[in-house]
Amino acid sequence: MEKRATIKDVAQAAGVGVATVSRVLSGGSASPSTRERVLAVAAQLDYRPSALGRNLRQRRTGGMGLLVPDLTDSFFGRLAEGVLACARSAGEPVVVGSTGDDPEQESELIGMLLEQSVDRVIAVPSGDADAWRPAIRAGMTVIFADRLPAVPQDPAAASGFGDLMLLDGLAAAAPPPARALDAPAVLADDRAGIRTAVRYLSGLGHRRIAFLGGPGHDRRVAAFREAVGEPMDEELIVFATGSRDSAYAAASGLFQSRPDLSAVLAGGNMLGEAAVLAARELDLRVPQDVSLVMYDDVPWAELCSPPLTVIAQPGRDIGYRAAELVLRAGSRRPRTVVLPTELIVRGSCGPRR
Template sequence: MEKRATIKDVAEAAGVGVATVSRVLSGGSASAGARERVLAAAAQLDYRPSALGRNLRQRRTGGMGLLVPDLTDTFYGQLAEGVLACARSAGEPVVLGSTGGDPEQEADLIGMLLEQSVDRLIAVPSGDAETWIPAIRAGMTVIFADRLPSQASADGTGQSAVGDLMALDGLPPAPPARPLDVPAVVADDRAGIRTAVRYLRGLGHKRIAFLGGPGHEGRAHAFRVAVGAPVDEELIVFGTGSRDSAYAAASGLYQSRPDLSAVVAGGNVLGEAAVLAARELDLRVPKDVSLVMYDDVPWAELCSPPLTVIAQPGRDMGYRAAELVLRAGTRRARSVVLPTELIIRGSCGPRR
């Protein structure tokens, strides 16, 4: 438990001033002799600059914050791994928070990060645009990942918040109430859902349901677009985030609409619930009901039948977001849309 050497100790040992030590260590100009002596002294004393002093002086903490809804969800685990990989190679620390999908906890965690002067943040947002205004106004560089905050707008469609992403499909962009100017790294949900729906249609399915969770408004919207008018709103149901609630939603869906023949699950937790509920109700997959699930998690292959999924690159998503948030400041970050891929396994069959 010996105390660490400070820059002052190094300066003394090298016979130079602290300013010179700082310059040598952070790449400023110094004479060859001084540089050599400083380096030797630093090595000798096993000196490591304290992030504390530096942070205070620059009034900012290095590294980045990361806010996800739930680490138990394999997809967010993948995303976090991507962020951590990028951060590690940059030598930057990552402060992690799990929001449980609760806007209130999210707001608390943002407050905590502000207190720590963490000024870069990657978030899978749970709260609406309002929640994010304090962070933006405090000067944080925010990058959204996986999804955008739902707009707390009057029309109540749960439209996404970033204008330029809405225009992707030639759709009339939502009237921008006051879009957050926050770059995002997301999967191409529109294409992913469209491909899945077309695939199911090709198998003869007419009544296709969408089973979503919190934050899946964008995917639900993409689903509406993909099935086209008239949309049967009863076939679009939402759980609240917990596995129980997802199960209840799935079970309720099967029972209230026995005429449905296919389900698109908006996330792997929902997919899990859809399988479980089907089994409980003696619905066979894919004979009685076909299933496509968002997220290609390792266990999708273990199911029987193995699940057909819409794969999105969780790890890449995290990595790219981390790159963006680290580069920001240098260059104005631009949003990124990552491709999805329909991986056909065994959970979809022709309409019964």
């Protein structure tokens, strides 16, 4: 029996990424030349995404998939524990994949799960909504956990492609507006947690509060902006990629470029760790010189000197509830669940001096 072409085969033959193939095949945004090339290669290789939906309906294998950015991150480890505990109680196997917070790798794993007829997936998304549309259209039940996929950017608008067509006297068709993905999720109440932390720091007299952000922190950044209010000093919002080296560089650069800041809110435990290390390297005393709050509670936070004030989120519960939703999904569509966060005050914050 001849091997069926995969989404990865199409991407390699077309010279594009797997995420681009997913966007084109699901009707998402792409340049005309890229769209034409991908569709031509898909036809040549006889790649038919619609067959995936038939496979899912005809030979459901049981089990579920779990995609997380980093299994070594303690939060995602707790989330995975919750999923596995719920799946174990239901007698369901779990296929676990780590995306590395890389949208291309995520799209490749989605394609792999589809080809293996895994029809239920819990995911902490790394890519945008377009990466997930083909899977959902194929009949896969998807529950997002911890974060939501980003709304895709229009590449023609971002690159000025439409403007170039107009300059050449060509009528550029208006691309369809980018759409968010309407899929259920289990989330922590980021907004309330961030707002409570900012109010706590403001009550201590802090006015120059910085935010260290990373992949998937869009909602936390938005909550931070809302809590701080106008005018917003954009230099006090700094982003890192998913690596520890990037987190440390972002924290160190922030401390050195803005010696006037008095408090930092780290958007995740890796960023909190980086802030602690960078402050120590730069001889900044916590909380005398700078106050620190970290989003997410981890065991080492209490072992710091001083212990870190944190916004605790229920990682294991997020995973467990997501697994419950994906197991119960059927004719009745699950609703998004938002779980509470809690500010745990320890010794890393003090009054502004």
